[in-house]
Amino acid sequence: xxxxxxxxxxxxxxxxxxxxxxxxxxxxxxxxxxxxxxxxxxxxxxxxxxxxxxxxxxxxxxxxxxxxxxxxxxxxxxxxxxxxxxxxxxxxxxxxxxxxxxxxxxxxxxxxxxxxxxxxxxxxxxxxxxxxxxxxxxxxxxxxxxxxxxxxxxxxxxxxxxxxxxxxxxxxxxxxxxxxxxxxxxxxxxxxxxxxxxxxxxxxxxxxxxxxxxxxxxxxxxxxxxxxxxxxxxxxxxxxxxxxxxxxxxxxxxxxxxxxxxxxx
Numbered sequence: 001x002x003x004x005x006x007x008x009x010x011x012x013x014x015x016x017x018x019x020x021x022x023x024x025x026x027x028x029x030x031x032x033x034x035x036x037x038x039x040x041x042x043x044x045x046x047x048x049x050x051x052x053x054x055x056x057x058x059x060x061x062x063x064x065x066x067x068x069x070x071x072x073x074x075x076x077x078x079x080x081x082x083x084x085x086x087x088x089x090x091x092x093x094x095x096x097x098x099x100x101x102x103x104x105x106x107x108x109x110x111x112x113x114x115x116x117x118x119x120x121x122x123x124x125x126x127x128x129x130x131x132x133x134x135x136x137x138x139x140x141x142x143x144x145x146x147x148x149x150x151x152x153x154x155x156x157x158x159x160x161x162x163x164x165x166x167x168x169x170x171x172x173x174x175x176x177x178x179x180x181x182x183x184x185x186x187x188x189x190x191x192x193x194x195x196x197x198x199x200x201x202x203x204x205x206x207x208x209x210x211x212x213x214x215x216x217x218x219x220x221x222x223x224x225x226x227x228x229x230x231x232x233x234x235x236x237x238x239x240x241x242x243x244x245x246x247x248x249x250x251x252x253x254x255x256x257x258x259x260x261x262x263x264x265x
Contacts, residue, residue, distance in 0.1 A: 002029035003030070003225065003229040003230075004029040004225070005030030005031075007030070007031045007082045008032050008079045008080060008081050009026050009033050010034045010081050010124070011087060012037070012061050012116070013087040013088030013089060015040075015043035015046055017187075017189035017191060017217055018187065018189060018221065019085070019088070020042075021216075022085055022225070024050065025218070025221045025225050027053045029229070031053070031083070032054070032078040033050065033054045034054075034056075034057060034074045034077065035047050035054060035055070035056045036057050036058070036059035040058050057069075061112060061116030061119065062111040062112045067119050067123035068123060070123065071124060079131075080127040080130065081124050081127060081128055082128065082134040084124045084128075085137045085139070086120045086161075087139045088112060089113045089139060089157075089191075090109055090191075091113065091151070092141065092143070092151070092191045093191045094109075096150055097149075098153075101153060105153075109154060109157055113157035113158065114160045121168055125175070125177065129176065129177060134177055134178075135177070135178045135180070135227060135228050136177060136178070137180055137182060137227045138161050138165050138179070139161070139182055139224075140158045140162045140183045141155075141183055141184060141185075142241060142246050142247050143158045144159040144161065144162045145183065145239075145241075145247045146247050161181060165180065166179075173236055178232070178236040179236055180227045180232070180239075180240065182223045182227065182239075183242065184215065184242050185206075185214075185242065185243025185246040185247075186215065186243075186244070187217060188214045189217050202214050208246065209245050209246045210248065212244070215242060223240045223242045
């Protein structure tokens with residue numbers, strides 16, 4: 001029996017990357033999945049790959065008028081959602097100094113990364129609570145605990161997701177709904193590895209992490225799966241870091257036990 005056997009799930013931003021990897025893991029574990037994304041061709045292809053247990057819907061998470069339709073489609077196709085994964089997001093690959101960042105782009109990042117998560121929670125709660133409860137997993141980032149230069153608004157948006165997750169956990173716990181977040185570090189995805197370099201080369205940029213490599217989307221999906229499943233029934237308001245140790249502390253090159261020094265060519 002699969003870890004999500006019989007559960008109905010919604011995964012946003014599921015056309016590719018972490019969202020697609022999560023949808024694949026969910027189907028493999030017995031769930032029905034409604035994949036949503038603005039990338040229609042990729043989304044349809046991913047859903048088709050997953051077969052009868054998956055459906056795709058074009059969906060802008062920042063548009064409040066679209067969320068009720070997504071929940072209605074989910075109920076019509078598979079039943080009331082018992083799991084929501086708020087994965088859709090932008091901005092992690094857009095590097096710009098705060099002093100030159102345009103307000104329009106900042107608002108777009110906040111609308112998708114923060115307001116989109118809020119709207120998703122609001123949309124699923126009535127059906128989820130009526131069905132006896134469920135699990136909401138929000139994708140945050142290590143940028144929420146270790147903000148980075150040139151990613152000021154992205155870092156701020158992910159800090160907001162982490163804070164919202166904890167507040168929602170307190171509000172929704174009495175109704176049987178758990179709310180947790182996953183915080184990926186450097187991931188080999190279209191957004192994380194925006195330059196599209198080979199994994200071995202991309203991992204060179206992760207020299208500040210103890211595990212010394214970028215993570216795979218499947219590794220993030222494993223954490224999402226745990227928080228979505230009944231294995232984590234007593235977990236709510238938690239932050240699961242999947243970052244190769246990036247947020248563990250400051251790894252000083254000059255002290256014993258520090259990062260290995262690269263050989264000069």
